[in-house]
Amino acid sequence: MKEGRIGANGTWVGASVPRREDPRLLTGRGRYVDDLTAQGMLHAQFVRSNEAHARIVSVDLSEVLNVPGVVAAFTADDLNLRDMVGVMERPEHEFRVTAMPVLARDRVRFAGEPIAIVIATDPYTAEDGLEAAVVTYEPLPPVVSEEAALAPDAVLLHDEAPDNTYVDVTMFATEGIDAVFDDAHRVIGVDLRSGRQNALPMETRGVVAEWIDRDEQLLVRTCTQIPHTIRDTVAACAGLDERQVRVIVPDMGGGFGQKSCVGREEVAAAAAALRLRRPVKWIEDRRDNLTASFLGREQHYRARAAFDAEGHLLALDTDVICDMGAYSAYPSTAAIEPMMAAVEMPGVYKLPAYRVRARAIATNKAPTAAYRGVSRPQCVMVMERLMERAARELGLDALDVRRRNLITTFPYKNSNNITYDPGSYLESLNLCEQTLREEGWYERKAEAAASGRVMGIGYACYSERTALASTAFSERKPRALVSFDMSDITMDMTGSVRVTTGTLSHGQSHETTMAQIVADRLSLPIDKVKIVQGDTDKITYGFGSFASRSIVIGGGAVAAAAVALTDQLRILAAHLLEVDTDAVELDGEGGVRVRDEPERRLSYGDLAFVAYLQSPRLPKGFGPGLRASGSYDMLADGVFSNATHGVVVELDPGTGGVRILRYVCVEDVGVAINPQVVEGQCRGGIAQGIAGALFEEVRYDPSGQPLAPSFMEYKVPTAMEIPDIRIEHLETPSALTESGAKGAGEGGTIGAPAAVLNAVNDALRDTGVEFDDTPISRELVYRALENGPVGPGAATPAH
Amino acid sequence: MPDIQLIELNVNGESHDLAIPPRRTLADVLRHDLGLTGTHVGCEHGICGACTVLIDGAPARACLTFAVQVEGAEIRTVESLAGPDGAMNDLQQAFTDHHGLQCGFCTPGFLMLAEGYLAEEPEPTREEIREVVASNICRCTGYHTIVDAIEHCARKRRADCASG
Numbered sequence: 026m027k028e029g030r031i032g033a034n035g036t037w038v039g040a041s042v043p044r045r046e047d048p049r050l051l052t053g054r055g056r057y058v059d060d061l062t063a064q065g066m067l068h069a070q071f072v073r074s075n076e077a078h079a080r081i082v083s084v085d086l087s088e089v090l091n092v093p094g095v096v097a098a099f100t101a102d103d104l105n106l107r108d109m110v111g112v113m114e115r116p117e118h119e120f121r122v123t124a125m126p127v128l129a130r131d132r133v134r135f136a137g138e139p140i141a142i143v144i145a146t147d148p149y150t151a152e153d154g155l156e157a158a159v160v161t162y163e164p165l166p167p168v169v170s171e172e173a174a175l176a177p178d179a180v181l182l183h184d185e186a187p188d189n190t191y192v193d194v195t196m197f198a199t200e201g202i203d204a205v206f207d208d209a210h211r212v213i214g215v216d217l218r219s220g221r222q223n224a225l226p227m228e229t230r231g232v233v234a235e236w237i238d239r240d241e242q243l244l245v246r247t248c249t250q251i252p253h254t255i256r257d258t259v260a261a262c263a264g265l266d267e268r269q270v271r272v273i274v275p276d277m278g279g280g281f282g283q284k285s286c287v288g289r290e291e292v293a294a295a296a297a298a299l300r301l302r303r304p305v306k307w308i309e310d311r312r313d314n315l316t317a318s319f320l321g322r323e324q325h326y327r328a329r330a331a332f333d334a335e336g337h338l339l340a341l342d343t344d345v346i347c348d349m350g351a352y353s354a355y356p357s358t359a360a361i362e363p364m365m366a367a368v369e370m371p372g373v374y375k376l377p378a379y380r381v382r383a384r385a386i387a388t389n390k391a392p393t394a395a396y397r398g399v400s401r402p403q404c405v406m407v408m409e410r411l412m413e414r415a416a417r418e419l420g421l422d423a424l425d426v427r428r429r430n431l432i433t434t435f436p437y438k439n440s441n442n443i444t445y446d447p448g449s450y451l452e453s454l455n456l457c458e459q460t461l462r463e464e465g466w467y468e469r470k471a472e473a474a475a476s477g478r479v480m481g482i483g484y485a486c487y488s489e490r491t492a493l494a495s496t497a498f499s500e501r502k503p504r505a506l507v508s509f510d511m512s513d514i515t516m517d518m519t520g521s522v523r524v525t526t527g528t529l530s531h532g533q534s535h536e537t538t539m540a541q542i543v544a545d546r547l548s549l550p551i552d553k554v555k556i557v558q559g560d561t562d563k564i565t566y567g568f569g570s571f572a573s574r575s576i577v578i579g580g581g582a583v584a585a586a587a588v589a590l591t592d593q594l595r596i597l598a599a600h601l602l603e604v605d606t607d608a609v610e611l612d613g614e615g616g617v618r619v620r621d622e623p624e625r626r627l628s629y630g631d632l633a634f635v636a637y638l639q640s641p642r643l644p645k646g647f648g649p650g651l652r653a654s655g656s657y658d659m660l661a662d663g664v665f666s667n668a669t670h671g672v673v674v675e676l677d678p679g680t681g682g683v684r685i686l687r688y689v690c691v692e693d694v695g696v697a698i699n700p701q702v703v704e705g706q707c708r709g710g711i712a713q714g715i716a717g718a719l720f721e722e723v724r725y726d727p728s729g730q731p732l733a734p735s736f737m738e739y740k741v742p743t744a745m746e747i748p749d750i751r752i753e754h755l756e757t758p759s760a761l762t763e764s765g766a767k768g769a770g771e772g773g774t775i776g777a778p779a780a781v782l783n784a785v786n787d788a789l790r791d792t793g794v795e796f797d798d799t800p801i802s803r804e805l806v807y808r809a810l811e812n813g814p815v816g817p818g819a820a821t822p823a824h
Numbered sequence: 825m826p827d828i829q830l831i832e833l834n835v836n837g838e839s840h841d842l843a844i845p846p847r848r849t850l851a852d853v854l855r856h857d858l859g860l861t862g863t864h865v866g867c868e869h870g871i872c873g874a875c876t877v878l879i880d881g882a883p884a885r886a887c888l889t890f891a892v893q894v895e896g897a898e899i900r901t902v903e904s905l906a907g908p909d910g911a912m913n914d915l916q917q918a919f920t921d922h923h924g925l926q927c928g929f930c931t932p933g934f935l936m937l938a939e940g941y942l943a944e945e946p947e948p949t950r951e952e953i954r955e956v957v958a959s960n961i962c963r964c965t966g967y968h969t970i971v972d973a974i975e976h977c978a979r980k981r982r983a984d985c986a987s988g
Contacts, residue, residue, distance in 0.1 A: 047928075705965060709965050709966045
């Protein structure tokens with residue numbers, strides 16, 4: 026064991042253990058999907074739609090096949106694959122079932138939609154092949170905005186979805202809510218929109234698929250967050266048994282939700298490999314990733330909130346419209362954003378009365394998948410804008426208004442029918458404010474104003490339900506309830522263990538953090554623990570990594586498996602030492618001893634030797650072998666991580682630019698398994714939240730053509746735009762999880778947009794301009810400042 | 825058949841004879857012809873920097889460079905950083921110490937960027953490091969810990985130099 030790397034309790038959990046993943050990734054020995062090869066491998070690319078909305082009159086691939094090096098080209102008819110159809114168990118008027126074909130058949134619904142797959146001997150030739158394809162279209166009117174989609178005479182994208190609406194639910198509707206609004210001291214409104222974004226993993230999507238005769242399997246090596254779902258879907262689409270598909274996920278360059286849906290191209294490439302009986306590789310290029318993969322976040326909220334004169338929130342009535350694009354993605358469906366928004370909206374605030382209507386609409390844009398945070402960044406924007414506006418209109422301090430409304434007694438059941446487990450909502454706000462005060466930012470802001478500079482300070486308070494549980498899902502009613510995970514553990518004769526998890530680390534460090542959890546349960550050095558993930562032949566079943574579920578659910582399952590193995594070790598040791606099982610214990614040094622006679626001990630290696638090689642010595646019904654299983658199913662409402670973000674910005678009157686001077690995040694994820702990893706998740710999440718608040722947007726022209734097909738137009742922030750971020754930890758251990766941990770994957774992204782928005786509005790306080798939408802337009806900031814701030818500093822020249 | 829050109833490429837101190845089409849990028853040659861898959865391709869248009877390698881000591885985008893352009897140059901990739909026994913060098917160690925990587929996809933690009941930069945400017949300020957780090961894109965870390973890692977590596981190199 027390494028000095029200084031053990032947690033305060035002498036445990037691995039709580040320690041910033043160096044990452045097991047790092048040496049291979051730092052030395053160029055990581056293996057990502059495009060690093061893989063296979064004998065005789067071919068390369069695929071896709072003929073994609075030039076039109077946003079059209080009927081396909083004909084697809085002529087004859088010239089494609091004449092390009093030297095092109096081996097095959099297939100249309101939807103050639104491959105004849107079953108469609109992907111995501112289903113929610115909701116009434117038809119609430120959820121309209123629509124299909125997403127693997128390749129477009131007679132209709133294209135967004136520019137970039139895959140129509141045919143071209144397979145060639147090398148990737149350059151595959152691209153040459155695409156240029157020879159001739160697709161004839163009969164254009165249909167493009168539907169590229171909420172207003173156009175919902176217009177009474179709008180052309181429908183899917184016949185099954187009248188009003189271009191996939192989802193339309195009204196929920197909660199607390200009895201008497203209208204009377205609360207009627208009688209309220211003040212009703213405050215917010216109307217806000219968030220731009221369409223790309224989750225933007227640095228590794229684009231990709232797959233290498235090949236049929237392996239000996240295994241009778243289609244081996245699909247792909248970068249996905251959901252390996253078992255890919256297996257099931259490829260099998261279903263291609264008409265294979267599930268045992269005939271094996272999905273392996275190699276090292277993976279991020280996902281952030283974009284890889285939590287089944288890619289049409291993944292299925293098509295696998296089907297082509299099956300058809301050709303040759304390995305087929307598809308690597309998405311960045312242009313396709315920016316225009317034709319899964320996107321997210323484009324939403325519109327109209328909220329009304331009733332407040333009393335002291336700033337207590339009394340009721341909230343919200344209408345949410347999520348622009349889900351051209352298809353309901355599989356398996357998450359078009360309900361993922363509206364249902365998340367509807368259920369999680371109140372966040373950290375006590376809300377006596379609540380009503381929400383949440384819709385998902387169809388437009389001719391690339392479809393929406395989960396993107397880190399899923400709707401909660403916007404929910405937090407709504408709530409935080411309401412708090413700020415209420416404070417302004419009621420003449421109160423905005424932080425005091427928050428304090429009056431924060432949930433402070435736990436468990437707390439809110440009007441969204443969720444019971445919140447304990448957190449540190451008030452404490453995190455207080456510490457965040459205190460930190461910015463102690464660092465002197467309030468004085469600096471005042472000094473800046475005096476010299477004509479424009480600074481602002483903004484906050485956002487939020488909690489995040491991590492590890493979505495059975496109950497959460499039963500409220501939303503998807504067909505598949507992804508609330509549990511399973512784990513198998515085996516110990517070998519050197520006393521080392523291999524532990525499977527159905528989660529799928531792709532940057533989150535589970536090879537390290539889950540090993541920490543297991544090492545503690547078995548009192549093993551961490552290098553004796555190997556986490557096995559991302560292989561559907563090695564892992565019985567699992568749902569992968571998304572929704573901040575892994576450390577709670579996957580971590581719970583590996584802990585349960587490890588505990589089950591300790592039971593096996595104790596039973597075997599007690600039998601061999603001829604004492605009761607209750608009389609033995611783990612000795613903390615890789616062995617089991619008799620509690621009252623500690624010199625009588627058997628090492629794990631001794632026990633495993635007997636378990637594998639001396640079966641006659643085993644107790645009746647034991648083994649042979651040393652293995653155990655565990656599972657974890659979150660049966661409560663989930664566990665809530667929380668945080669407060671505090672941001673200091675300075676606006677540039679010359680350019681309208683927003684510069685972040687300071688960023689403080691006070692977070693509480695319960696027990697941090699590995700604090701350095703938690704900080705990394707926080708900082709990275711915040712960077713993505715800032716990206717959404719200030720920079721990134723996927724826009725379309727009126728004909729539905731995407732306007733950001735490269736990094737020249739899609740403005741990903743660099744180290745010049747993302748500041749250093751101070752993180753302070755609070756720790757409210759969860760009583761509901763195996764390790765006391767709560768999820769930590771998405772929080773940063775959830776809090777950042779609202780905090781930045783509030784900071785910019787604070788800076789603009791004296792101009793009378795307020796922003797509610799993201800990304801915040803530089804041009805509008807410039808215009809707001811054009812005549813100089815109207816405040817006390819306005820008289821002083823800015824030199 | 826497309827034109828094929830014969831070139832000799834010097835990569836990480838080894839010489840390779842190659843017969844390649846002129847349109848083949850350096851990134852593809854390194855990755856798929858020489859098996860040096862540590863160099864990654866993130867955007868194919870020179871912005872993200874995941875493919876950054878050193879060409880005669882200077883950081884360059886391997887995705888925007890044709891292999892036929894760099895015959896005669898000394899090319900270094902991430903595979904050259906570790907010792908012959910596979911042990912990480914000080915820069916790589918600093919990245920793991922400071923959690924300067926998560927998914928690891930952009931990491932080789934940042935390592936080669938930093939390697940080239942620190943050779944040219946051994947005493948950078950944090951702000952100067954930040955400006956250089958802004959040449960590449962990382963989606964996981966928020967950059968803070970990448971800047972930390974490079975700053976600490978530079979400081980340690982100076983300290984080792986002074987005490988040596």
